[in-house]
Amino acid sequence: MTHWGDTPLVLSPEHAAIIAGAGWHKSDVRRFLFEPRDEENPMTEYLDPTDSVAVPRQIAPRPASLDGKVVTLLDISKAKGDHLLDRIEELLRERTGVATIVRKTKPTFARPAPGPLRQEILGATDVVIEALAD
Amino acid sequence: MHDGVFFEDQGIPTATVVSAEFLRAATAQADALGATGYRTVVVAHPIQPLTREEVRALADKAFDEILARLTR
Numbered sequence: 001m002t003h004w005g006d007t008p009l010v011l012s013p014e015h016a017a018i019i020a021g022a023g024w025h026k027s028d029v030r031r032f033l034f035e036p037r038d039e040e041n042p043m044t045e046y047l048d049p050t051d052s053v054a055v056p057r058q059i060a061p062r063p064a065s066l067d068g069k070v071v072t073l074l075d076i077s078k079a080k081g082d083h084l085l086d087r088i089e090e091l092l093r094e095r096t097g098v099a100t101i102v103r104k105t106k107p108t109f110a111r112p113a114p115g116p117l118r119q120e121i122l123g124a125t126d127v128v129i130e131a132l133a134d
Numbered sequence: 135m136h137d138g139v140f141f142e143d144q145g146i147p148t149a150t151v152v153s154a155e156f157l158r159a160a161t162a163q164a165d166a167l168g169a170t171g172y173r174t175v176v177v178a179h180p181i182q183p184l185t186r187e188e189v190r191a192l193a194d195k196a197f198d199e200i201l202a203r204l205t206r
Contacts, residue, residue: 059169060146080181080189122146129148
């Protein structure tokens, strides 16, 4: 995923047992994960390690425009995401009829926003712009 | 992605901006969360070596798509 640094993989004993039970050795896992399968995209496949999804999620209906809307800009706390959001805020003010722009910041990009922050945003906004995962 | 999927599910249109390198991971995660129709706004990767002005230029480039993602 990243251009910098090494990528370590740590497996829990339970997962290691499942993989070993399927007849895979450590070298098989390493080869599967790290050996390029084509020049363009070394990782051509993502495997979903989670359980199957029980509940399909909805996509929200869209308004016709942002006129009169409250827009929340959610900074996920990755470096330089604030530069992007600063410019998006300017463009929203210049080019749309937004009523209010609210800036919020997640404590860390590594985890979903804490429940109270989610609820705070949910109760006070019409749309959300979230950035910047890089 | 968790947050975007959560807000969409709660009825709040959400535009999540990711760099190209993260598109596959973001889509895979949204799918895993059950939001198979979730679409992100993609900007060029990488971000971290860019200057403030270069990052702002990415916002200019992506802005129309962000608006399109939030409105019908």
